[in-house]
Amino acid sequence: MxxxxxxxxxxxxxxxxxxxxxxxxxxxLVAPPFGRVIPARVRGGLAFALAIPMSITGEARALPESVLxxxxxxxxxxAVGMLVGFVVLAFISVFTVAGSLIDFSxxxxxxxxxxxxxxxxxxxxxxxxxxxxxxxxxxxxGHLVVVEGYLRTYTVAPLSxxxxxxxxxxxxTNIGWLFLAALEMAFPVLATLLLVEVCLGLIARAAPQTNxxxxxxAAKTLVAVVVIGVSVRALPAAVxxxxxxxxxxxx
Numbered sequence: 001m002x003x004x005x006x007x008x009x010x011x012x013x014x015x016x017x018x019x020x021x022x023x024x025x026x027x028x029l030v031a032p033p034f035g036r037v038i039p040a041r042v043r044g045g046l047a048f049a050l051a052i053p054m055s056i057t058g059e060a061r062a063l064p065e066s067v068l069x070x071x072x073x074x075x076x077x078x079a080v081g082m083l084v085g086f087v088v089l090a091f092i093s094v095f096t097v098a099g100s101l102i103d104f105s106x107x108x109x110x111x112x113x114x115x116x117x118x119x120x121x122x123x124x125x126x127x128x129x130x131x132x133x134x135x136x137x138x139x140x141x142g143h144l145v146v147v148e149g150y151l152r153t154y155t156v157a158p159l160s161x162x163x164x165x166x167x168x169x170x171x172x173t174n175i176g177w178l179f180l181a182a183l184e185m186a187f188p189v190l191a192t193l194l195l196v197e198v199c200l201g202l203i204a205r206a207a208p209q210t211n212x213x214x215x216x217x218a219a220k221t222l223v224a225v226v227v228i229g230v231s232v233r234a235l236p237a238a239v240x241x242x243x244x245x246x247x248x249x250x251x
Contacts, residue, residue, distance in 0.1 A: 011063045013055055015073075019159050020051035022074045023081035027150060030085030032092045033134040033143055050147075054154055080157050088146060095133040095238075097182035099126035105193045106224035107217055125228065132232070136239045185238055188231045189224060196223050 024047035028034045034043065064070045103109050103123035112121050122130070137143050183190075196219055204212040 015063045015070075016159055017051050017055035019073055019077045020054040020154075021047050023077040023159075024048075024050045024054075026078040026081030027085040030082050031088040031146070031150070033137050033146075035089075037134075050151065054151065054159075077159065084150060084153055084157075088150075092130070092133060092137075094182045094185065095129040095235075096122060096126040098185040099123065099129035101182065101186040102189045102224065102228065105190050106220050108221075108224075129235070132235055133239050136236050140236065140240065142239060185234075189227045192223055192227045193220055196220050 025044065028038070028043045028047055029036075034046075038046075064073060100123050102125045106125075108124045112123050137146075196216070200212050200216045200219065203210055203215070
């Protein structure tokens with residue numbers, strides 16, 4: 001007759017597993033390229049899978065004496081996960097901002113549509129740049145770099161005492177840099193469209209009877225499509241640099 005094997009489970013490790021799962025689930029909900037694109041069941045399984053090594057290798061937390069303490073601990077870890085996820089979202093949203101700047105200059109802002117992946121309305125090129133960046137992130141293995149960088153945040157903000165100060169300082173100090181990165185990415189298209197505006201102004205000055213409004217809309221649309229098609233070749237390098245920057249800063 002086979003003997004039953006008894007497995008001893010430490011309550012501290014189980015509590016650490018619960019806290020790590022809460023942090024991972026919150027991070028996967030916010031951080032691209034995961035977010036709403038991946039089904040909830042897959043995100044839940046991935047959150048549990050990532051929580052296993054983090055709860056085993058990390059320091060075990062003492063089980064709180066009350067249910068309120070348990071809820072508070074889970075809430076704190078969920079807040080840490082959402083904050084780290086916001087950092088990754090801010091880096092990847094650079095592509096959306098760059099596309100939105102192009103849309104504003106080229107006159108594509110009227111084609112705003114709802115984007116279910118982020119839960120808000122996006123412009124045409126903003127949506128296009130975001131989708132291209134997401135595809136490149138998966139094809140180049142950048143999502144693995146993002147996950148690896150996220151797991152290293154457990155050393156900066158462990159389950160025992162999360163350091164909100166360092167994470168908050170990073171979010172505040174890097175917002176301006178993110179906007180500058182988006183402006184640099186969209187600069188070739190914006191500069192070309194500015195030259196088109198100057199040419200249209202000279203045409204209006206030389207021939208006032210010309211319908212510059214109709215001519216300008218068609219010219220900017222054509223020029224924007226051509227320049228975007230040429231400059232999009234630099235997008236893989238931009239994705240790689242931003243992923244490496246996000247990986248280095250969230251840790």
